[in-house]
Amino acid sequence: MPQQTQQLRERLAQIQDLTRIAELLEWDQQTMMPPRGAELRAEALGTLARIHHELLVDAETGRLLDAASAQLNGDVESDDARLVRRARRLWNKATKVPTDLAAELARAGSAGQEAWAAARSEDDFGAFAPYLERNLELARRYADCFDEFDSPYDALLDDYQPQMTAAQVTVLFDQLKAELVPLIAEAAGHTVDDSLLHAEVPTAAQRRLVDEIVAVMGFDRQGWRLDDTVHPFAVSFGPDDVRITTRWDEHYWPTSLFGAMHECGHGLYEAGIGKELQRATLGQVDSLGLHESQSRLWENMVGRSRGFCGVLAPRISELFGGAFAGLDPDALFRAVNTVRPTLIRIEADEATYGLHIVIRFELEQELLNGTLSVAELPEAWNARVHDYLGIEVPSDAKGVLQDVHWSAGLFGYFPTYALGNMIAGQLWARVHAELGDLDDQIAAGELGGLRDWLRENVHRHGSRYTTEELLERVVGGPIAVEPFVAYLKHKLGDAYGVALN
């Protein structure tokens, strides 16, 4: 390896270490930290962000990038070339942001999360409002650092879904909405008995089920952890230190099971990134949409499939006992695929989920461009939920305060969830084409074939390819709505015993 490329790699490795360290501090804040630790934690995250930023935008980084570029001699295919391309992109963006702003974004995001958690448990939007104002102001200042984007929103979205614009998302979302609205109306005509989802199940029994199922997926105690948290997430310190979280609700056991499968899907992505990319800028997933495709694929396409319900039912019978004795796989399959408008995004079914995202995507654009004020937000939220989902929001805790994202300063992040569903649909179609007996494998509780295929085709590459390039390689085209909708219609048709159009 040419010397200056090596120097660049070492510098980028240190920058990557700092990213991982900040993520670990955030994991600790969400799972371990005693409540009073929040104030100092925010300062520490601010310091890390400052140093990360200074190291990235340092003139020496730019010099090494230039030298490494020159050494490529026109090569654009090698890992070195891809590393330079990605690092250049990060460097270009970071150099436009003042260090003080980078540090303040991290500090305010950490403080905002603590304020949000308190406000949510008190159902007090007013207590949270000043933090949201502050985060919005900082997000606008951050977006103002760039002139290559058409709108502030595009500048933010680009951090989570590189090279995608709000206009492109809108096209996809309009198409999605057009498909989902009649599908939901159709499904709502079929009553499903999902009372078994609400039967009381002690946390200890849920924990045994979750431990079993994530082990089948690939969770390995030598390199993974599973912890409790309020707002589940997954993070890794590298492929050999993957941390997933879940939460437990004794009156709604699917939260823990499907939440854990979701985060385990994220974890498998992190665990599957090639060891040769460890500590490297290419060792991160390119976009959140791509990341989310894995979590939702495992949670929904595997976890709520007819075949896997056949695996789950006897285990639930045995581990939960009582009302679950002799649980019928068909009944389970129908119950976990109930389509019904509800309040909480992360508990929404696959069909209504997309509308939750559209609501957030619209509102956050309005907040950023100033057509909606923070004071008006709760009312706007409730009205939008009424319009799109046809239900009333009883409290801000179950409405505008339900998600952590805006409190952490994450604007432009929500669309990636729905994009993830679309990508999952595309990958799901492709893996079925390649593994003819995949449904049989899943019905037999054999998930290794799917995991290996995803690792080989998606996970191991980290961000060697852009999301667009990867999708071109694997599914032959850009993000599309159709495969996801076709999958959903097929499954819901199967569950409800009718053909859905």
Place this chain on the structure above:
Amino acid sequence: MPQQTQQLRERLAQIQDLTRIAELLEWDQQTMMPPRGAELRAEALGTLARIHHELLVDAETGRLLDAASAQLNGDVESDDARLVRRARRLWNKATKVPTDLAAELARAGSAGQEAWAAARSEDDFGAFAPYLERNLELARRYADCFDEFDSPYDALLDDYQPQMTAAQVTVLFDQLKAELVPLIAEAAGHTVDDSLLHAEVPTAAQRRLVDEIVAVMGFDRQGWRLDDTVHPFAVSFGPDDVRITTRWDEHYWPTSLFGAMHECGHGLYEAGIGKELQRATLGQVDSLGLHESQSRLWENMVGRSRGFCGVLAPRISELFGGAFAGLDPDALFRAVNTVRPTLIRIEADEATYGLHIVIRFELEQELLNGTLSVAELPEAWNARVHDYLGIEVPSDAKGVLQDVHWSAGLFGYFPTYALGNMIAGQLWARVHAELGDLDDQIAAGELGGLRDWLRENVHRHGSRYTTEELLERVVGGPIAVEPFVAYLKHKLGDAYGVALN
């Protein structure tokens, strides 16, 4: 505050944040991290150490120190003056150490700990030897960076017990040894029935006792955590995020109780540092000897006192039940003060403990000056244990491999434990002189008076004063052996029912 002093403070606050972050990463490594995470963790700690070092030795730090010094106008008493003094001392030392060496020390220390843990569980010193060689080589290179010390050992000791030399330690240790050897011989003539310490107690019951007792000491769930680990330690991210650890042995319950009291003593120090010193260079304890004085004071002088045994006995009766029903406080007091040479330092009684330290102090000096090789170390260890404690070492796991320190590159650290005992003896005498009814308070389970006195006189100052200055203020002189020995003779005399000379 003058502007340049403010700039210095902000820079030092960031450096302090990095110290806390590294400590949190180490806490995570010892309590949470999945085993395979070790390799990347070592890299991350190396990166943090590198950045910490670069920020500290940066020319700008020196310039700010000069400017802040000039602004003091001869003031030596204010917190600003003390901050400049302490920061100058750290800066002077750090500027002599190359950044690569600082990073490598951190990386090798992290890797060494993992190798040690594996070697200890396999009882395989040979597997650990190369890591110890590497740590010794790095420690020598580190010591070689300085020419103001008389020996490599002094350069290392100074990091843990500033301004103290091996020669001074030797004087104190010779005096300690002269007192302890006849005391141990005398005590060994009195047989104590301590079988109750070895009765089986389930971890869950031990946990309930520990939770109760640390709560009485001042543990507060809003600002503290207690976790399990292999080699107990305490650390803090600041006064409002204190983390202590303990381990559980179903066949020797005092390990968890007294270990937790020990670490809680450390935690009270961290929690008691003045809020105004948060994120400041003065917000760290000046020396490990001072820190250890608190852990050992709470563990032994409180925990193993006649009065507190009267508090413990009924709680143990109730929580442990079975063989512990109606536990006699006198029997407990005698049992937990049994003097008997044993193999494991952290389980040693207060009298033999000092000899464990002397053995390590002697051996690590020989390792560093090259008169003892790593290959010869196990045999030398066993011989020294035979000579000083009169017992045979059955395995390296229970001998030279028992402690984590050398694996983490910590040479010159061990003496601070025995210095801590001495300081604890001095503080114990002083607090009794000031709080006439302290023994009655302790016998009533009231520990707030002691905690407040320690906070007011010791904890809140952080490193505003050097250890020497603090002791001069509080006990009127430097570290001394006599008060500790007098305390020990009095207690053992009381326990054994004889006068010990």
